[in-house]
Amino acid sequence: MKIILVTNEAKYDVKHVAESIVKKLQHYGVEVIEENQKLTGAPNLILVLGGDGTIIRAARQYGMQGIPVLGINMGTVGFLSNIEAGEIDLYIERLIQQNYFIEERMLLESTVFEYNQRMLFKETCINEVTVKSDSMRMISISLEVNGSSLGTYRGDGLIVATPTGSTAYSLSAGGPISDPGLEALFVTPIACHNISRRPLVVSPGRILRLTLRDDGVLCFDGQIKIDLNKGSTIEIKKSPYTLRLADLKKKPYFETFETRLRRIESFFNG
Structure with a gap:
């Protein structure tokens, strides 16, 4: 399996989390290519560490090729993210097995x-x-x-x-x-x-x-x-074209909608 890793380096803790995830993926034999590295062959997944803005940037760069995008939220809201950074251990085996649903966005x-x-x-x-x-x-x-x-x-x-x-x-x-x-x-x-x-x-x-x-x-x-x-x-x-989002949880959209809106309020209210 081949994964492209896209990160938001402006976030102070992303580098540490990215290094940890790369080690875990490589332990399972996954080839991880960072976005600034030369790509040979088609990847199976785009793994994005950051907020919605980072996912949008990655989707514009790679998503039109039909490659699934999985967002790991390290931002404020995470409307496009599927899992949190602390949940990677729970889902890593399913991720590697490509055992996830695909949600297509217009x-x-x-x-x-x-x-x-x-x-x-x-x-x-x-x-x-x-x-x-x-x-x-x-x-x-x-x-x-x-x-x-x-x-x-x-x-x-x-x-x-x-x-x-x-x-x-x-x-x-x-x-x-x-x-x-x-x-x-x-x-x-x-x-x-x-x-x-x-x-x-x-x-x-x-x-x-x-x-x-x-x-x-x-x-x-x-x-x-x-x-x-x-x-x-x-x-x-x-x-x-559509944006193909990898979904490991299959939770109804509106089940988490209120939580994500409250994240915005909490962020701006300090």
Whole structure:
């Protein structure tokens, strides 16, 4: 068995935990490759030590290849993680035997065009696509769904989220919480000046088109940021790929949902 190990080195205790896990895996004959090492042959699993941000980074780098991703939570919330760092001994044999369930999560594919409709690039993301103003002023963004205009949203910006991303930035902007097993696109305005512009839930078979009426900033999963000029457009649709999350516990999503939300409250309340 071959495993790629991805870590968040910014967390002070990750190095120690990673070294311990590598020794345990190697004891069972598992080949462990760190993310900065040369990869030969296809790995069986991506093992991620960190929080949701680290898992998102790893998924963007490796997940489109269809390789299962197992998150070991060492962050604040751990919505994408499956086990805690202290539970590795309980599950290591099942992990090595690849005795786990696979949960598939919908991804978004975005194609970005300049004002003259020249394509700039494509990007796949897990949580959300966000368009915001490049200054402290409001931004106007026109929205179309399958070519039908839904008008212009004027405010701090617009979020298009996946069901997985419904508990991230979209939630803080007033968007709904979704079962991650659903497939849908969630459109959430950020501090919209027109109070009649409410969050939308759109079928995954539709294509959203956002047109910037002012200069703005485009962000994918809070990690990749690109400046865009007035007139630029972003086409957003369901990706043909999915994120394959390895699940060793098979607990219902909402059984642990409240606990994870309370972690956020505890973190910010000290």
